[in-house]
Every structure is written in structure tokens, then in C-alpha cells.
Amino acid sequence: MPTHDLNVTAVRAVNDALHKLPPDTNETLWQIDNPEGRHAIGVGIDAPVDVEINGHVGYYCGGMNKQASIRIHGNAGTGVAENMMSGLVHVMGDASQSAGATGCGGLLVIDGDAAARCGISMKGIDILVKGSIGAMSAFMAQAGSLVVLGNAGDALGDSIYEASIFVRGHVKSLGADCIEKPMTSEDRDRLADVLRRGGIDGEAKVEDFRMYGSARQLYHFHVDNIESY
Amino acid sequence: MSVPPIRTVPRFSATFDRYTISEIQRAAATGIYDIRGGGAKRKVPSFDDLLFLGASISRYPLEGYREKCGTDVVLGSRFAKKPIRLKTPVTIAGMSFGALSGPAKEALGRGASAVGTSTTTGDGGMTNEERGHSSLLVYQYLPSRYGMNPDDLRRADAIEIVIGQGAKPGGGGMLLGQKISARVAKMRTLPEGIDQRSASRHPDWTGPDDLEIKIEELREITDWEKPIYVKVGASRPYYDTALAVKSGADVVVIDGMQGGTAATQEVFIENVGIPTLAAIRPAVQALQDLGMHRKVQLIISGGIRNGADVAKALALGADAVAIGTAALIALGDNDPHLEAEYQALGTTAGAYDDWHEGRDPAGITTQDPELAKRLDPIVGGRRLANFLSVLTLETQTIARACGKSHIHNLEPEDLVALTVEAAAIARVPLVGTAWIPGQGKY
Numbered sequence: 245m246p247t248h249d250l251n252v253t254a255v256r257a258v259n260d261a262l263h264k265l266p267p268d269t270n271e272t273l274w275q276i277d278n279p280e281g282r283h284a285i286g287v288g289i290d291a292p293v294d295v296e297i298n299g300h301v302g303y304y305c306g307g308m309n310k311q312a313s314i315r316i317h318g319n320a321g322t323g324v325a326e327n328m329m330s331g332l333v334h335v336m337g338d339a340s341q342s343a344g345a346t347g348c349g350g351l352l353v354i355d356g357d358a359a360a361r362c363g364i365s366m367k368g369i370d371i372l373v374k375g376s377i378g379a380m381s382a383f384m385a386q387a388g389s390l391v392v393l394g395n396a397g398d399a400l401g402d403s404i405y406e407a408s409i410f411v412r413g414h415v416k417s418l419g420a421d422c423i424e425k426p427m428t429s430e431d432r433d434r435l436a437d438v439l440r441r442g443g444i445d446g447e448a449k450v451e452d453f454r455m456y457g458s459a460r461q462l463y464h465f466h467v468d469n470i471e472s473y
Numbered sequence: 474m475s476v477p478p479i480r481t482v483p484r485f486s487a488t489f490d491r492y493t494i495s496e497i498q499r500a501a502a503t504g505i506y507d508i509r510g511g512g513a514k515r516k517v518p519s520f521d522d523l524l525f526l527g528a529s530i531s532r533y534p535l536e537g538y539r540e541k542c543g544t545d546v547v548l549g550s551r552f553a554k555k556p557i558r559l560k561t562p563v564t565i566a567g568m569s570f571g572a573l574s575g576p577a578k579e580a581l582g583r584g585a586s587a588v589g590t591s592t593t594t595g596d597g598g599m600t601n602e603e604r605g606h607s608s609l610l611v612y613q614y615l616p617s618r619y620g621m622n623p624d625d626l627r628r629a630d631a632i633e634i635v636i637g638q639g640a641k642p643g644g645g646g647m648l649l650g651q652k653i654s655a656r657v658a659k660m661r662t663l664p665e666g667i668d669q670r671s672a673s674r675h676p677d678w679t680g681p682d683d684l685e686i687k688i689e690e691l692r693e694i695t696d697w698e699k700p701i702y703v704k705v706g707a708s709r710p711y712y713d714t715a716l717a718v719k720s721g722a723d724v725v726v727i728d729g730m731q732g733g734t735a736a737t738q739e740v741f742i743e744n745v746g747i748p749t750l751a752a753i754r755p756a757v758q759a760l761q762d763l764g765m766h767r768k769v770q771l772i773i774s775g776g777i778r779n780g781a782d783v784a785k786a787l788a789l790g791a792d793a794v795a796i797g798t799a800a801l802i803a804l805g806d807n808d809p810h811l812e813a814e815y816q817a818l819g820t821t822a823g824a825y826d827d828w829h830e831g832r833d834p835a836g837i838t839t840q841d842p843e844l845a846k847r848l849d850p851i852v853g854g855r856r857l858a859n860f861l862s863v864l865t866l867e868t869q870t871i872a873r874a875c876g877k878s879h880i881h882n883l884e885p886e887d888l889v890a891l892t893v894e895a896a897a898i899a900r901v902p903l904v905g906t907a908w909i910p911g912q913g914k915y
């Protein structure tokens with residue numbers, strides 16, 4: 245298994261090696277030690293590899309990931325898995341703000357809490373947060389599911405489009421045009437699917453969640469919406 | 474017998490002019506601000522207020538056509554492994570697929586490629602047509618991140634991080650429902666037909682320290698190959714330029730308030746941001762103060778119309794310019810041949826700016842397939858290539874007259890200003906004097 249100590253090898257060299265992997269590589273297990281909060285670790289990977297990162301990472305770890313499974317044995321800085329396309333990013337600790345921002349696909353799992361703006365502008369990614377999320381999460385979220393076992397901060401789902409938010413705990417406040425919605429059987433299936441893929445099948449029951457989404461009142465400019473503009 | 478009253482002719486107010494009155498009436502009837510395309514229409518200090526001095530006894534001109542006057546530009550020489558090499562200093566600015574039709578984007582690519590310059594995507598992602606027809610394509614990285622993906626990043630020739638636009642510094646994008654066709658909606662991951670507003674702030678970074686890390690991430694994803702531009706609307710050009718340089722940009726793009734937009738509130742277009750002319754000297758000053766002039770390149774846009782504008786921007790220190798509106802006009806926007814159709818839309822050729830409505834008779838700012846068909850991308854591309862060639866020739870004409878063997882040798886000393894304002898703003902002497910307001914001479 246290729247092992248890289250970031251106190252010895254630069255992030256650039258590791259990313260370069262990951263980018264040069266041929267599609268049929270059998271070097272599928274990568275270990276990265278001593279990340280020590282460095283930024284942009286494992287960004288832009290496009291190969292079905294498993295990357296184990298032992299320690300805390302800085303900004304944008306796993307950014308734009310395609311196919312790879314990246315496990316962070318520590319906390320993650322701003323924008324972990326930002327704009328992910330597919331694959332998995334799993335943060336064993338807590339995540340800073342804008343986790344999973346603009347993600348288009350794949351699954352982001354955060355074992356701890358996520359700070360503000362979790363899932364901001366998400367475009368199809370699924371995000372599972374086992375702890376709680378901060379304010380302004382799922383702001384302008386377009387598609388995908390944000391599942392939270394804990395609580396949500398202020399202005400959840402402000403100006404949300406067609407993403408779905410499932411929260412088991414308490415929601416401090418909802419943002420503009422975000423409302424609680426009844427869950428259809430399809431919604432329940434989607435939620436169950438995210439829970440299953442996040443490996444917490446059974447531990448959390450679908451019935452314990454409430455779902456939030458767009459009231460679709462801001463989809464057209466209208467004088468009566470003036471307070472929301 | 475009654476005497477007819479003697480009246481004055483009707484007097485219109487300078488304050489409540491006809492346009493202002495019509496806007497109050499429109500606002501009262503609809504309850505919503507006016508949205509339109511184009512840039513600031515008010516008169517502002519501009520390149521028109523500057524003149525070149527040309528050669529004289531102390532300066533030799535170059536012989537037109539015979540002596541070479543170089544026009545090549547390299548963008549991204551600071552960090553990128555693969556800088557962009559242009560044959561002309563005029564590039565095509567970012568205009569989204571969505572705001573523009575597919576054939577219009579293709580025509581821009583064809584025209585730009587024919588003369589060896591770049592074109593730019595926009596707030597809506599990269600299309601295959603556009604990539605295919607643009608030999609040099611700059612991929613915009615916007616707050617909305619619509620359609621953003623690593624494959625398109627890797628197939629781009631450069632990346633432009635958009636912080637703002639001259640028409641609306643501090644404003645996000647707008648695309649009204651009429652233009653959110655099925656294809657546009659899919660590319661943006663949005664429901665069809667909604668009035669779409671894009672974010673005005675980036676979702677995963679705030680401030681220059683974060684921007685530096687964001688640029689590092691984009692470089693890592695693309696293996697340090699692509700030049701990274703940072704585009705700002707002109708408002709605080711000195712500090713924005715300095716901060717972009719500090720954040721690691723290869724190229725700074727500054728767009729003045731005359732710069733076009735596809736759809737923005739009129740009040741925003743006309744009242745926020747500063748004129749293009751006013752942005753150049755502070756930006757160049759910042760580059761010089763940091764020892765980065767010509768190392769980090771400066772692209773200027775907003776109301777560039779002809780080779781004189783290009784030459785003046787370069788003389789004040791820019792490395793290249795970008796055009797939007799003029800390129801659309803070259804394709805056929807606001808063509809007098811369409812007058813009857815403009816009249817039917819309540820406007821006239823030369824004033825049509827309802828680009829947000831998607832009913833463009835020229836088939837450029839629309840997603841209506843029937844209207845879009847009106848623009849032949851091959852003919853449009855040819856017209857744009859012609860126009861770009863004229864801009865280049867005009868720029869060279871002026872440069873040669875000033876005795877320069879390369880357009881980048883134009884300098885502020887070649888210029889004078891017609892007005893005190895322009896002299897102060899451009900930091901060149903008032904014509905016929907040695908006076909640069911604010912610089913201590915008499």
C-alpha cells in the first residue's frame with residue numbers, strides 16, 4: 245500500500261501521483277499520514293481508490309472527488325468534499341463550514357458535527373451528519389438529501405430549491421421559503437437509503453425524522469414577496 | 474372678445490426627464506424593479522476623454538504595414554505551467570449559455586478562434602459546442618457553481634474565478650424563467666421555467682486568505698497547468714488587485730460599470746461601481762507597488778468598442794481587454810434591419826436591452842429555438858472575426874503612430890486628457906498643459 249507522510253512528501257506530489265493513476269490501477273489503497281491541517285489533500289481524484297488520511301485536514305479535502313472513498317481519521321476544515329461528483333468522503337471527527345458545498349453526487353458522512361453552511365448550494369450530493377449542523381445550512385440547496393441526526397441551527401434551507409433536508413432533532417429556525425413537508429414513501433426510501441449507505445441502518449428510524457424543503461414561493465419574482473428579496 | 478392665453482412651450486424637467494417619469498409610472502404599475510441587459514447608459518468619464526499625442530520631432534513613428542508592431546499577449550506566466558498565448562490583446566468576456574443561445578456561444582468561439590484569441594464560459598457551465606469551437610476557452614468559477622465539475626476544469630485552458638462584474642459589483646446572477654429551458658435547467662440543476670437568482674457570494678470561501686487556499690485547491694485539481702484569473706467588478710481596484718495578487722492570481726480582470734450584463738436591476742447597473750477608465754490606474758498602481766506589473770497580467774473590460782479604446786487601456790497599463798456587448802453587436806444584436814421587430818417589442822434598434830426576456834429578434838440572447846436559429850454561427854463567427862481584426866489593426870495603427878514596435882510599449886506619456894476629470898482619473902496631463910490634477914505641477 246502506498247503510504248505518504250506529508251511531513252516528508254508534499255501534498256502536490258501526493259495529489260499528482262493520485263491524478264496519474266490509470267483507470268485499471270491495482271494501487272487502490274492509499275494511506276496519508278501527518279496531514280496536520282494541510283489544505284487541498286486528495287482533491288480532484290478520479291479513480292476508484294481508498295484513501296485513508298490519519299489526522300486532521302485543512303480546507304477542501306476531497307474536493308471535486310470522483311469515484312474515490314476518502315476516510316479522514318480526524319477533523320476537516322472548510323469545504324470538505326466541496327463539489328464532489330461521486331464516491332465517498334467520510335469525516336470521523338467534526339467538519340468546519342461549507343461541508344459538501346455545491347456537491348453534485350456521492351456521499352459525505354460526518355460522524356461529528358458540521359459547522360455553518362453545511363450543504364450550501366448542494367446539487368445532488370447526499371450528506372449524512374451524525375451530530376448537529378450550524379446556521380445557514382442547505383442555503384440555496386438545489387438537489388440531493390441532507391440528513392442530520394442531531395439539531396440544525398438558524399435559517400435552515402434558506403432560499404432552498406429542490407433539495408430535501410431530514411432532521412431528527414430540533415431546528416432552530418427555517419430560512420426564507422423553507423417549510424416542513426409531509427414525507428411521501430419515496431422520501432422515506434431516499435432517507436432510508438442515505439442512512440443505510442452511511443452505515444447506520446437500524447440505529448436511526450425513518451419515522452423519527454422531519455423533512456424540510458422548498459415552499460416554491462420565491463420561484464417567480466412577485467411584488468408580494470418583497471420582504472424575502 | 475377673449476384674447477387667447479399666451480403660453481410658453483411645454484418645458485420638460487431636467488430632474489424629472491421623460492425616462493424618469495416613465496420609470497416611476499412603470500414601478501407604480503408593477504411593484505417590481507426594472508431588470509434589463511447591457512451596461513450603464515449614463516455618460517461617465519471614459520476613453521473618449523483621452524487623446525494620443527502621436528509622433529513628432531522627438532518621437533519617430535513606425536511605417537504603417539512595413540514595420541512590425543507586435544500584438545501577442547501571454548496570460549498566466551506567473552504560476553501556470555501552460556500560460557495562454559493570444560495573437561491579439563482583445564478577448565471575449567464570459568457570457569453564459571443560458572443568457573446566450575447555443576449558436577451565439579458557438580459563433581463567439583468560432584470568431585475568437587479565427588483570430589487567435591480566447592473566449593469564456595459564464596454562469597451556466599461549459600457546453601460541448603463551446604469547447605469544440607473555441608481553441609482557447611476560459612472556464613468561469615462563479616458563486617453559483619452551476620455545472621461546475623472537474624472534467625470541464627481539466628479541459629479548460631484557463632480558470633476565471635468570478636468575484637463580481639462591473640454592471641453589478643456585489644450582485645449575483647439572474648436568469649428569468651423565460652430563458653430557463655429544459656437544457657439550461659438541467660445544466661444548472663434547477664427546475665425549468667423558474668426565475669433564477671444565483672448567489673452573490675462564493676459558498677466555500679470568504680475574504681482574501683480563503684481565496685488563496687481556494688486558488689491553491691484549483692491549481693492542485695488541475696496540476697498547476699492552468700492560468701487562474703480573478704475577475705472583479707470595478708469598485709476598489711487598488712485593493713482588489715493587491716488582494717488578488719496576494720491570493721496567488723495569475724491574471725486580474727477588472728470590469729467597469731459600463732460593462733454589460735444579461736439581466737440586472739437598472740438601479741444596480743447605473744449606480745453601483747465605477748467607470749472603466751477610473752479602474753485602470755489604481756489597478757496598475759497596485760501591480761507596480763507589488764513589483765508585479767506585467768508579471769501578473771491585467772485585463773480590462775467594460776464598454777470597449779474600438780481599437781482606440783483598446784490602445785488607451787493598454788497605454789494606461791493593461792495587458793489585454795475583454796469585450797461582451799461589442800461582440801454581441803458584431804454578431805448582429807441591435808441590427809437596424811430588425812427595426813420592425815424591435816418596434817413591436819416597444820423599443821428601437823440601438824436601444825434594445827431586454828436581453829433577459831429571451832425574445833431577442835437577432836436570436837442571440839434567447840433560448841427560444843426558433844429565434845436562436847436566426848443566428849448562423851458560421852456567419853456570426855466570421856463577423857466577429859472581422860470585428861476583432863479591425864480592433865487589432867486600429868490598435869496597431871495608433872501604436873505605430875506613437876512609434877511603438879509592440880502594443881505593450883504604449884504608455885501613459887502617449888496620452889493627454891480633454892477634461893480636467895479625465896486628466897485626474899487617468900493621471901495624464903490636461904491637453905495643452907503639463908497639469909495632472911492632484912500631482913503637484915501647476
Ligand SMILES: Cc1cc2nc3c(=O)[nH]c(=O)nc-3n(C[C@H](O)[C@H](O)[C@H](O)COP(=O)(O)O)c2cc1C
Nearest residue numbers: 566567568569595596732733735775776796797798
Ligand atoms: C449577455 C451577457 C452575459 C454575461 N454573463 C456573464 C457571466 O456569466 N459571467 C460574468 O462574469 N460576466 C458576464 N457578463 C459580463 C461580461 O463578462 C463582461 O464583463 C462585460 O460584458 C464587459 O463589458 P462590455 O459588455 O461593455 O464589453 C455578461 C455580459 C453580457 C452582455
